[in-house]
């Protein structure tokens with residue numbers, strides 16, 4: 001590794017981005033997105049009164065600011081220290097994505113959560129995380145030039161399927177579609193992931209992707225069942241919140257693992273340290 | 276190389292599309308789906324209910340069945356709210372069965388039969404909704420289209436008030452403790468607009484906006500009374516947030532009093 005600290009920094013950005021996704025899903029699960037009606041200030045100040053739903057929304061905003069700063073720093077650092085142009089460009093793509101994501105988040109608040117904006121915000125979150133994961137993996141791979149997995153398109157197809165599932169999941173969550181498409185999608189995505197797992201000689205990351213995807217199916221079932229059981233409750237219930245947040249978290253990790261596999265070279269023990 | 280710029284372009288396109296969709300969605304409030312008010316009256320000046328010579332409909336809404344247990348609300352997310360209900364827990368007002376077996380918080384209104392060319396005087400007194408003890412008081416509100424709604428915060432904590440209408444304008448505003456009431460009007464008739472607070476995700480209320488003054492909400496005795504109706508045949512409708520709608524046809528003459536009782540099955 002040419003620049004160990006730069007790599008460690010990228011890993012930290014990836015971890016923070018993941019935690020930001022989790023924080024975002026906590027906001028939605030607690031129905032707290034609109035608890036702070038103004039943006040970018042919160043209750044007209046930098047730090048609002050931290051009570052009720054405001055705690056989730058403000059934690060999400062504060063973490064978002066941190067991740068935006070970290071991601072831009074990463075892009076600048078890569079620009080100065082990373083010899084491969086494609087990784088430098090991934091850095092800038094991540095920075096642009098995270099800024100767009102902040103604007104979408106602000107728009108969701110200011111326009112009172114229009115479904116299209118909220119769903120786009122959920123999907124762009126996956127893209128932000130995916131881009132940073134790609135940077136981390138790229139740094140580890142020491143490839144001279146970028147190439148999508150040459151041997152088989154399986155991991156790429158799996159990654160696309162998992163991203164599609166994230167979109168469908170967000171649509172289900174905001175009532176734009178029934179859960180049926182998401183379930184059919186889950187079956188398709190699982191098959192594609194298994195195909196990718198079989199085609200890839202990298203045992204560890206492939207196994208990670210398989211494990212994450214299978215867990216994801218059960219967490220999805222759990223969230224759905226918790227929701228059905230608690231349909232009549234007058235406020236979000238802890239069990240539903242826990243399942244839904246875990247479902248979003250593991251979904252992001254599975255998407256990240258698929259991206260890692262997509263970029264992995266067709267040699268055993270590429271040293272992909274994801275998951 | 277090039278594909279990354281294409282990727283970034285796609286993301287921007289997605290965002291642009293999202294904004295376009297959002298602004299289209301936001302602009303859908305132009306055409307009222309139900310009768311509106313506030314337009315220049317075609318048939319002369321705005322009318323008021325004729326309390327001396329008009330007809331009266333009274334009645335009550337009986338609850339048939341075992342009263343469901345009122346769910347306990349978890350107010351622990353905000354210590355101020357928890358403290359306000361330290362002695363007995365706050366309960367959901369989704370279904371409130373009165374001690375006399377009647378149903379509270381039922382919205383009752385004349386949904387059809389009023390002369391179409393008549394517009395009704397909007398009362399100058401506002402209707403009040405109070406955020407008090409981290410719940411809305413009252414739970415179900417009714418007012419005329421164009422009438423002022425005065426939103427109060429009696430709590431020593433912050434709320435955001437977020438009604439979710441479909442034909443009126445949606446809004447979401449925060450209200451700090453000790454700040455003056457927020458005044459709002461809803462220009463279009465709309466029944467059972469859900470109202471939420473996202474600071475306290477258990478807070479729910481419903482606002483009913485009517486273009487005539489002939490409506491009521493049942494209280495602690497489950498009765499209602501609608502006075503000053505011009506002679507005619509009307510559809511009297513009741514709406515409950517959980518049990519939905521029912522209606523009756525009813526004819527009243529001048530100075531006549533009619534009874535219209537309803538039974539809601541639990």
Ligand SMILES: [Cu+2]
Pocket residue numbers: 406409433434435472473474475478
């Ligand atoms: Cu509140």
